[in-house]
Amino acid sequence: MKKVKRTTIYDIAEKLGITASSVSRALNNSSQVNEKTKELIIKTADELNYKRNTLASNLRKGQSKTIGVVIPRINQNFFSNVIAGIEEITYQKGYNLIICQSDEDHDKEVQCVNTLINQHVDCIVISVSADGNDYQHLQNVLDHGIQLIQFDRVAEELETLKVINDNVQASYEAVSHLIEGGYKRIALLEGPQNLSIFKQRKEGYLKAFKAYNVPVIEELIVENAWTKELGALGTRKLLSLPQPPDAIFASTSDFSALGVLDVANAMGIKVPSELGICGYANESFSEITSPSITTIDQFSIYMGNTVANLFFQEIGNNDTTTKPKIISIKPELIIRGSTKRNG
Amino acid sequence: MKKVKRTTIYDIAEKLGITASSVSRALNNSSQVNEKTKELIIKTADELNYKRNTLASNLRKGQSKTIGVVIPRINQNFFSNVIAGIEEITYQKGYNLIICQSDEDHDKEVQCVNTLINQHVDCIVISVSADGNDYQHLQNVLDHGIQLIQFDRVAEELETLKVINDNVQASYEAVSHLIEGGYKRIALLEGPQNLSIFKQRKEGYLKAFKAYNVPVIEELIVENAWTKELGALGTRKLLSLPQPPDAIFASTSDFSALGVLDVANAMGIKVPSELGICGYANESFSEITSPSITTIDQFSIYMGNTVANLFFQEIGNNDTTTKPKIISIKPELIIRGSTKRNG
DNA sequence: CTGAAAGCGCTTACAG
DNA sequence: CTGAAAGCGCTTACAG
Incomplete structure (x- = not known):
């Protein structure tokens, strides 16, 4: 690219025989500058294709x-x-x-x-x-x-x-919904617990069990299942248990829930009758899968x-x-x- | 927020009893500065929690x-x-x-x-x-x-x-694929023709017809069908024709193709046997729909x-x-x- | 209403 | 190897 010399307020000032101060004021629409010269300055700036150098302006203004x-x-x-x-x-x-x-x-x-x-x-x-x-x-x-x-x-x-987001509440509602739907063995696919959001979602899961007086089954909680692949992996493990879950809450994301759905489909397990699935995040695809995936919208x-x-x-x-x-x-x-x- | 006075190269210079020039050089890892003072400067900068002001630097350097x-x-x-x-x-x-x-x-x-x-x-x-x-x-x-x-x-x-993207070629291949699949009446959902990409996709569509010596049917070309809603609308129109299409190339996007699929499902038209559908862009959902949608990956x-x-x-x-x-x-x-x- | 001057924080050509 | 000085393009307190 050819280097182009940019128009500065000095160029405008020079052309008009005034100072850069006035040009600056006019261009900032300051009230303390003559209306006529202001107009003239703005017109000239336009003609010379002037664009303020925001870098300089910001440096000066400290923002x-x-x-x-x-x-x-x-x-x-x-x-x-x-x-x-x-x-x-x-x-x-x-x-x-x-x-x-x-x-x-x-x-x-x-x-x-x-x-x-x-x-x-x-x-x-x-x-x-x-x-x-x-x-x-x-x-x-x-x-x-x-x-x-x-x-x-x-x-x-x-x-x-x-x-x-109120992750605890959202998870609580999701799991409550599953419990009320008659699901008895509800598994949890959880995310990295160093992130508070995933801790909270687990908290909501546990809270729902407590509220409905349902005992928590430790073997139904799968760590670190927060991608589609890891969700699928976790699901395979869960479904091969002697007593497999009848619902899975993929608390990490809809991607994870999609992994669950894929495995269920591959194994010929019917959703939602044999296996309920709930995801998180309301990804656009969650509406399109068959069946569509129950999820949580985060706005x-x-x-x-x-x-x-x-x-x-x-x-x-x-x-x-x-x-x-x-x-x-x-x-x-x-x-x-x-x-x-x-x- | 409280206003914090930031450390500048002058602060460092002053503390060390040298000039800002040297500080600047050291911080830019210039070779023309004593190794020992360079180390000292860098250490001091670190202690004072110095961060270069990129605004000033860029202003000076003109980039x-x-x-x-x-x-x-x-x-x-x-x-x-x-x-x-x-x-x-x-x-x-x-x-x-x-x-x-x-x-x-x-x-x-x-x-x-x-x-x-x-x-x-x-x-x-x-x-x-x-x-x-x-x-x-x-x-x-x-x-x-x-x-x-x-x-x-x-x-x-x-x-x-x-x-x-080579839109002409991609569309050509997509439509050729439909023709070779035995589809006889292939409709086109086209996008705003002031955008060259959509013009090119139409061009590819027409090119395929020519190559296979198939006559173009004007009534199967629907303008401005480039969202899911407009795609659905266009599809309804197409399917209510006396001689409806047996395939639809939603050249604008997979969203549009999704609209086609929705309408087909709603009307009980079987995809792909009664209606073939091809989209564009390989949106992540296109793999998930049932059936999954043939599309074009743009990398x-x-x-x-x-x-x-x-x-x-x-x-x-x-x-x-x-x-x-x-x-x-x-x-x-x-x-x-x-x-x-x-x- | 307008100008002269300083300064934002840096970099760099020029001296030494 | 180091310093003094100018300048990037603006804004603004200070005079008048």
């Missing part, structure tokens, strides 16, 4: 009007929906989004966060990766006076703004909106004495074919 | 190490995959990604592009929105000496770097990789005499249940 987002994966429905939800709001306010993916890798996450600190972003929005539970890098964000908002997968011990876009609104609400709030806000969004159980026994 | 991406929707599989593919490469090179969504709205697209120009991004990567065919804003990008890479949905008349992640690599390859290439590169990725027909008549 960046940029929000950094760190998520495990961009190309996963839940996260891309949250981003879309964030963008919806930030765009209107003239803020930019810098996106980094951690790839579920703690080291890369640390690097992403550091890059964003260097960029002097005004806020970092993060959903932490599944590996590692060292949150020094997030503490570092706070130490630099950068706003930090965690969502979904949060480091609980860090006192920051948080936007989360991901709304969650993104909430994150962004929280940021703007907290801007300029210098009161550090109040405890950081935690906003909990109630997810919704979506009952579909995979658990409708008497449909 | 931003940032790439702007404008897509219609973040939360659409194809686009989020492309972004993931871009990020994979740019991340390694220390580049940041600023993401904007145009929401298929031309005005918002223009605004996004302008914001990115203001940000002094080094490159703008774009897949244009479906409405409007005025590309002045893209010309503007070039006029500012910013690299412009178009992908998938491109404005053909603009001479820029492009990464595209979206690879496409993202290609875009990023193209950028780095062209960096510093000052030769403006050569024509801008166009990289065409050959998509792959994925044959599944919805077209396997004798499976």
Whole structure:
């Protein structure tokens, strides 16, 4: 590409025989500049194809009007929906989004966060990766006076703004639904327990058993079954038990639930009559499978909106004495074919 | 949030009784600085929790190490995959990604592009929105000496770097496959013809008819059927014809194909025996439907990789005499249940 | 209403 | 190997 000399406010000033100060003021629509010259300046800027250098402007103003987002994966429905939800709001306010993916890798996450600190972003929005539970890098964000908002997968011990789902309640409702549907041996596919969201989902599972006075069967709880493949693997193990489950709550994701469904289909086990299945996240495909999968909607876009609104609400709030806000969004159980026994 | 005074190179210099010049050199790992002082500087920087201000650095260097991406929707599989593919490469090179969504709205697209120009991004990567065919804003990008890479949905008349799919060939293969499968009346659900990709897909459709010497039936071509809803609507119209089609090529997307499948199921029409269905894009759900949907894989992640690599390859290439590169990725027909008549 | 000047935090050509 | 100085393009407190 050929290097193009960009028009600066000095070029405009020179052409008009005035100072850059006035040009700057006019371009910022300051009231303390003559209406006529303002018009002239704007017209000239347009003619010279002037574009403000945001870098310089932000450097001078000590802000960046940029929000950094760190998520495990961009190309996963839940996260891309949250981003879309964030963008919806930030765009209107003239803020930019810098996106980094951690790839579920703690080291890369640390690097992403550091890059964003260097960029002097005004806020970092993060959903932490599944590996590692060292949150020094997030503490570092706070130490630099950068706003930090965690969502979904949060480091609980860090006192920051948080936007989360009520995972306990959602899981409780899902399992209650299965119990009320007459399922007797309800298995749990759980996710990495270092992530609080997965701990909470297990908690909800156990809570439902307690509420209905049903004993928990330890052998029906499968660790670390949070991908389609691991979900399928866990299901095979479960179904080969002397007393196999008659329902499986794939608490980690619909992907995991899909693994369950695949195995059931392959083994000729009828869903929902012989095996009930409940997933999590309301991925778009969960509606399309046959039978469609009962799942939990997390209102991901709304969650993104909430994150962004929280940021703007907290801007300029210098009161550090109040405890950081935690906003909990109630997810919704979506009952579909995979658990409708008497449909 | 409390305002925190950040450590600058001057703070480090002062503490060490040297100049900022040396600090800067040390931090940039320049060879022309004493090894021992370099170590000391780095250690001190670390102690003071120094983070380079990338804004200032970039302003001085006249670059931003940032790439702007404008897509219609973040939360659409194809686009989020492309972004993931871009990020994979740019991340390694220390580049940041600023993401904007145009929401298929031309005005918002223009605004996004302008914001990115203001940000002094080094490159703008774009897949244009479906409405409007005025590309002045893209010309503007070039006029500012910013690299412009178009992908998938491109404005053909603009001479820029492009990464595209061979849509004609892919559609040709898809329709050929249907013809060879014995389907006689193959309908086309087409997308907005102001987007070249949809024109090309239609071209491939027509090309196949020609190659097999099959007459085109105009009434089987349905305009503007590029969402699930519009696909369903078009299908209802088609199936109520005196002579309905026995196959439908939803050239716009798998979403559209899904609409076809829904209608077929609702009307009790058997797929693939009574109606063949072929989609486009290999969305993750297309594998899961019953029957699974024959579709075309665009290698979206690879496409993202290609875009990023193209950028780095062209960096510093000052030769403006050569024509801008166009990289065409050959998509792959994925044959599944919805077209396997004798499976 | 307008100008002159300083400064945001860095980098780098120029001297020594 | 190190320093002094200029400058990237803006904004804004201070004068007038």
